[in-house]
Amino acid sequence: MTADATDPASLLAELTSRDHHRVWAASHAVIRLPAASRLPLVPHLAAIQQATEDLDLGGAFYPNNDHLRQALRAVEAARDGLCACALYPGYLFYNPKKEQESGAVTILSSSPPDWNMTYSCQCRACGAVYDVEQGEYHYTWWDWKPATPT
Numbered sequence: 571m572t573a574d575a576t577d578p579a580s581l582l583a584e585l586t587s588r589d590h591h592r593v594w595a596a597s598h599a600v601i602r603l604p605a606a607s608r609l610p611l612v613p614h615l616a617a618i619q620q621a622t623e624d625l626d627l628g629g630a631f632y633p634n635n636d637h638l639r640q641a642l643r644a645v646e647a648a649r650d651g652l653c654a655c656a657l658y659p660g661y662l663f664y665n666p667k668k669e670q671e672s673g674a675v676t677i678l679s680s681s682p683p684d685w686n687m688t689y690s691c692q693c694r695a696c697g698a699v700y701d702v703e704q705g706e707y708h709y710t711w712w713d714w715k716p717a718t719p720t
């Protein structure tokens with residue numbers, strides 16, 4: 571079994587393995603999956619939560635548990651039929667440019683390119699608009715917030 575496996579049975583085995591690296595890798599795999607491919611994991615949410623609730627995945631500059639938490643959020647969002655953009659706020663690794671390349675959002679505007687800059691992005695699926703702040707602290711992060719109506 572490889573950490574790149576993305577079939578539900580493999581992901582479930584990885585997520586409940588209690589092996590730090592395997593849980594971490596599987597969390598990233600789940601976050602990258604399209605919502606429909608996460609659905610087979612929904613019946614196993616409780617088992618995954620139980621197997622991981624006291625797991626400390628460490629992380630030097632960023633708590634690796636956040637990747638696991640985001641993977642669980644992603645499965646919950648698939649269960650609840652939420653738009654994919656609902657997952658952006660609260661997780662710092664959605665690059666607006668990559669999201670645009672993948673067809674998920676349209677960048678409506680941005681400040682001049684810099685380490686620290688802002689974007690305005692619109693979800694192509696539901697039309698929601700987000701203000702995104704890009705910053706740099708050992709890694710580049712993006713903080714997505716629902717745009718305040720003007």
Ligand SMILES: [Zn+2]
Pocket residue numbers: 653654655656693694695696697698
């Ligand atoms: Zn959306």
